[in-house]
Amino acid sequence: MVTQIPDIVIGRLPIYLRELRRLQDEGDRLTTSSHELGERLGISSAQIRKDLSHFGEFGKQGTGYHINYLVDQLCQILHLDQTWPVALVGVGSLGTALAHYDGFKLRGFEIRWVFDIDPTKIGAEVNGVHIQAVDELEATIAQHEIAVAIIATPASVAQDVADRLVAAGIKAILSYAPLHLTAPSGVHVSYSDPVTELQRMTYYLG
Amino acid sequence: MVTQIPDIVIGRLPIYLRELRRLQDEGDRLTTSSHELGERLGISSAQIRKDLSHFGEFGKQGTGYHINYLVDQLCQILHLDQTWPVALVGVGSLGTALAHYDGFKLRGFEIRWVFDIDPTKIGAEVNGVHIQAVDELEATIAQHEIAVAIIATPASVAQDVADRLVAAGIKAILSYAPLHLTAPSGVHVSYSDPVTELQRMTYYLG
DNA sequence: TAGATTGTTAATCGATTAACAATC
DNA sequence: TAGATTGTTAATCGATTAACAATC
Numbered sequence: 093m094v095t096q097i098p099d100i101v102i103g104r105l106p107i108y109l110r111e112l113r114r115l116q117d118e119g120d121r122l123t124t125s126s127h128e129l130g131e132r133l134g135i136s137s138a139q140i141r142k143d144l145s146h147f148g149e150f151g152k153q154g155t156g157y158h159i160n161y162l163v164d165q166l167c168q169i170l171h172l173d174q175t176w177p178v179a180l181v182g183v184g185s186l187g188t189a190l191a192h193y194d195g196f197k198l199r200g201f202e203i204r205w206v207f208d209i210d211p212t213k214i215g216a217e218v219n220g221v222h223i224q225a226v227d228e229l230e231a232t233i234a235q236h237e238i239a240v241a242i243i244a245t246p247a248s249v250a251q252d253v254a255d256r257l258v259a260a261g262i263k264a265i266l267s268y269a270p271l272h273l274t275a276p277s278g279v280h281v282s283y284s285d286p287v288t289e290l291q292r293m294t295y296y297l298g
Numbered sequence: 299m300v301t302q303i304p305d306i307v308i309g310r311l312p313i314y315l316r317e318l319r320r321l322q323d324e325g326d327r328l329t330t331s332s333h334e335l336g337e338r339l340g341i342s343s344a345q346i347r348k349d350l351s352h353f354g355e356f357g358k359q360g361t362g363y364h365i366n367y368l369v370d371q372l373c374q375i376l377h378l379d380q381t382w383p384v385a386l387v388g389v390g391s392l393g394t395a396l397a398h399y400d401g402f403k404l405r406g407f408e409i410r411w412v413f414d415i416d417p418t419k420i421g422a423e424v425n426g427v428h429i430q431a432v433d434e435l436e437a438t439i440a441q442h443e444i445a446v447a448i449i450a451t452p453a454s455v456a457q458d459v460a461d462r463l464v465a466a467g468i469k470a471i472l473s474y475a476p477l478h479l480t481a482p483s484g485v486h487v488s489y490s491d492p493v494t495e496l497q498r499m500t501y502y503l504g
Numbered sequence: 505t506a507g508a509t510t511g512t513t514a515a516t517c518g519a520t521t522a523a524c525a526a527t528c
Numbered sequence: 529t530a531g532a533t534t535g536t537t538a539a540t541c542g543a544t545t546a547a548c549a550a551t552c
Contacts, residue, residue, distance in 0.1 A: 296486055
């Protein structure tokens with residue numbers, strides 16, 4: 093029986109995975125518990141057990157969860173037992189920073205195509221990746237069947253870029269442009285806007 | 299009577315504000331409606347009306363919301379009728395990109411102090427701001443009563459940096475380090491981790 | 505065996521939505 | 529007046545938590 097799992101549960105799995113990897117790196121134990129994990133993440137142990145129980149029984153009464161095993165399971169669930177090749181659009185300062193970020197590879201992603209509209213950038217390289225003209229976006233994405241893209245363009249062109257990415261077959265977009273993007277259902281969009289995040293916190297400051 | 303307003307409501311206000319600013323920039327109308335705003339943001343009109351009603355009655359039956367007025371009100375609520383000076387820790391490629399980002403000023407923030415631990419960077423400038431040694435962090439934050447900070451350091455030192463920021467008086471932290479930070483209650487922490495965001499989406503991809 | 509911890513149930517808590525009287 | 533849209537209520541829907549039998 094296929095049960096629809098809430099988005100909010102899916103959203104926590106990468107957080108669990110990230111903390112489990114830290115436990116692996118610390119390397120001093122083979123198992124952990126929902127209590128320990130919750131303690132480290134500020135999440136209740138009941139919620140962690142409930143979340144995981146949507147996908148199977150990964151723990152053992154009395155001993156908890158085998159860290160390596162749970163990491164493997166979460167990677168399978170999140171489809172991270174592969175490296176997702178990523179297209180990046182926009183090589184301004186943020187795009188360049190993302191292209192150089194070495195935290196992608198180890199966690200399942202690799203920026204392998206980079207696009208910009210600026211003729212003085214096209215043909216150059218960023219972190220070993222050739223910068224292509226945005227004109228080539230559709231052909232490249234279709235040819236390589238790329239599913240994941242990052243938008244790091246100015247806000248003014250982000251919706252247009254998103255439309256073209258979607259038309260070319262992209263299924264998941266992470267956008268750094270500070271505006272809501274419209275995309276057809278079946279295409280997943282997530283956002284990162286530092287100002288929005290800061291504004292959420294200033295409410296609570298005198 | 300003071301009612302506790304849910305965090306999730308507060309979290310949507312900056313989104314409303316951002317879209318209202320877009321309507322201002324488009325400049326072709328003085329008013330909007332919860333229906334229009336919801337349409338543009340993929341949020342139900344009922345939710346928008348409910349959210350706003352926590353803070354007052356900002357609309358008029360039949361005509362909707364006066365855009366400029368609602369922007370003003372939201373800015374007041376979010377304490378954005380001032381510019382918040384921000385301290386940035388870490389001047390790697392991401393920190394540098396943030397220091398150069400010109401989207402802060404217009405929306406209520408300004409990176410005015412920058413810290414790094416690398417002696418070859420200390421004393422240089424990034425976007426007109428002097429790079430200080432991390433040693434000077436406590437004194438500078440206390441002296442200027444800085445409330446908001448951004449962490450763009452490697453994960454390995456992020457918790458230590460956060461502890462020092464908090465001890466010096468910082469009340470809101472936006473962290474780009476890919477790990478959960480522990481902070482005392484009363485200190486607000488938000489996160490931006492591109493990999494976590496991408497991992498949330500790959501679950502839905504074949 | 506005794507202690508620890510799971511997976512699950514039922515209860516609680518909170519958020520969203522539908523509907524509509526009020527009124528511009 | 530007629531149409532549009534608010535603010536609010538009550539109903540629905542969904543998420544979190546507390547508690548505990550099962551069992552390692």
